[in-house]
Amino acid sequence: MFAASAGYAQTAFGDAAAGKAAFAACASCHQVGASARNAFGPQLNGLMGRRAGAVADYNYSVGMRQSQVIWSEQTLTAFIKRPDQVVPGNKMRFSGWGYDEKKLANLFAYLRTFPPNPVAN
């Protein structure tokens, strides 16, 4: 029991620096940071706690816009693994990332460093 919870704690906290490298897989379609714009995909600032399909000036699929999903570690993990099971009818075409929990934890740590409206400094 104790060993199992210690293992969980390790995967729950990712490494944001490593997550930046992991985000390279997303960066062809998504931007983060003070200069982030909607590209092929919506900008992902302030993603954790954001409702799916909520960026005002991005042209989402109907499925994404009508989704009630709130983005969190749990919903993002499921979405990255199987987009269509979490948001039916979405238009994100992304696969081939496997099931690497460590990489996902790092990615989420990185995404958490971007508040909803980051200011350039």
Ligand code: HEC
């Ligand atoms: C080939 C382009 C592409 C890649 C690569 C890609 N995405 Fe997407 N993503 C999209 C598109 C297009 C949408 C909009 C989907 C829709 O409207 O149905 C989207 C939507 C999303 C959303 C929903 C955003 C919102 O505002 O609700 C999240 C979260 C997301 N992507 C995360 C990721 C992450 C994390 C990665 C990397 C692991 C990634 N995506 C890689 C194209 C991509």
